[in-house]
Amino acid sequence: MTDLLPQPGILFTLATYIVMVAILVVVHEGGHYLAGRYFGVKIDAFAFGFGRELFGYDDSRGTRWKFNLIPLGGYVKFTGDMNAASQPDPQLAALPASERAELFLFKPLWQRAIIVAAGPLINFAFAILILAGVYMALGHPSTPPVVSAVVADGPAAAAGIRPGDRITAIDGSSVDRFEDIANAAMTSAGAPMTVAFERAGVEKTVTVTPKIVETVDRFGGVVRHGRLGIARSGAQVVENVGPINALRYGVADTWGITVSIARTIRQIVMGERSLDELGGPIKTGQVTGQQASLGVLSFIVFMAFFSINLGFINLIPIPMLDGGHLLLYAVEAVRRQPIGAKVQEWAFMSGFAAIMSLMVVLTWNDLGAVGVWARVASWLS
Structure with a gap:
């Protein structure tokens, strides 16, 4: 352990x-x-934080760049906005046309x-x-989506998946690496998943219902997630990539994370997950500190997430x-x-x-x- x-x-x-x-x-x-x-919108202020202004300066275009007392947040205030939420002032319609031309509302x-x-x-x-940038500096890691072992009493074994099977798609979404399988299982709320795989050149499709388990992370936190009961081959490949492929992988991973977030929120709205699993500001701060304690790279990657x-x-x-x-x-x-x-x-x-x-x-x-x-x-x- x-x-x-x-x-x-x-x-x-x-x-x-x-x-x-x-x-x-x-x-x-x-x-x-x-x-x-x-x-060409006129801007009154670019604020770092909320509350009382501590210090700031006016640029040549009339925008006030200010640093406020509470550093958790910030806003851009367009001329004519009544507040930081950009709620427009209804009296702006009375202004001359020359002045309205620079206002966001018009x-x-x-x-x-x-x-x-x-x-x-x-x-x-x-x-x-x-x-x-991370992929360009360190390479893009991936593991082939090949099953090396199956837990005897796990969901995958019950569905008929065997060692050596190559997973090709989950719920209609193509799978290129084992990490895609792990992500789909972990964000599952226990609902059945359609898994397509290849065995000896033959395509097969089965339905697998992930088992929801609780595990303890490196900091002692309890995490609930789905598990299929399969193991990866362990042969991770690190691909050295240039700018184009690095951006392509960055876009793909950003899209994958976005889909996972949308799936999680849908599960909470539908009652498939508890609202307790959605972290607030305190939980976010705690996780931020944990990731930063693992090093600058972990902090930067978490910031991307x-x-x-x-x-x-x-x-x-x-x-x-x-x-x-x-x-x-x-x-x-x-x-x-x-x-x-x-x-x-x-x-x-x-x-x-x-x-x-x-x-x-x-x-x-x-x-x-x-x-x-x-x-x-x-x-x-």
Whole structure:
């Protein structure tokens, strides 16, 4: 049994979490900023963090670059926005046409959509570049999708899979390496999977129901995931790649992670997984510290994973998120006229309430996961 690694200290965990969030906020908000500048939108502020301004400066274009008290987040404020969520000021319509031309609210619909989408999209691009850089520096590892051993009483054995079988597809998605099989099994909620494989040149298809097991990670955390009961060949191949193939692998892995995130959220919404498995800010900070304690490379790769998460979550069609803005723009495109100010206000308020409610639930779960509620119960007993 592998010895458990010590948990990183609170200050180290907090520092690495702040560094990661700061970098990703600059990347995300930088996407909005660059797209806005490209289309000639006037920008009041680019803020690092929230709350009271600590220091800052004004550039030649009139944008205030400021650093605020709370370093967890940030925003770009376009001229005419009432708040950091880019809720427009309804009084802007009274401005002269020359002034409205520079305002985000009066830009063509397609330009507004690009500016809003630029934030999440640059998160995906950032992750692709990180992964591509890692692959160029260290090579791209992969293991052939060949089964070397089968657990006697496992799901794969019950379905008829044998050593030597080469897995070719799972649920219709092609499999190129054993890592694809492991990822599909681990993100499974125990639902049956259609597995295609090749045996002695003959294609076969079986249905396998992964077994949900609990394992302990290197830091003592309990993780629930699916398992098929097969082992890889162990013959890992590290391919030296140039920029083109590195980018191709970066795109493929980013897409695979995105699909896994979408599958997990769908499983939670459908009740196939517990909401307890969805980490909040405390859990994210804890994992960030753990990965950073393993070295700079682990921290950078985890930052790529979290960047994909940030991009995906921001595309969810909830008002206040970028996806919510895009949803309202889609409605505007169908109606061929802007949505009323009252409806937008209601949408933003409901979106804010939904996000805050989710954060409260996730934080509550996080506090339970790190043992806070158990300690409180022991004090009261």
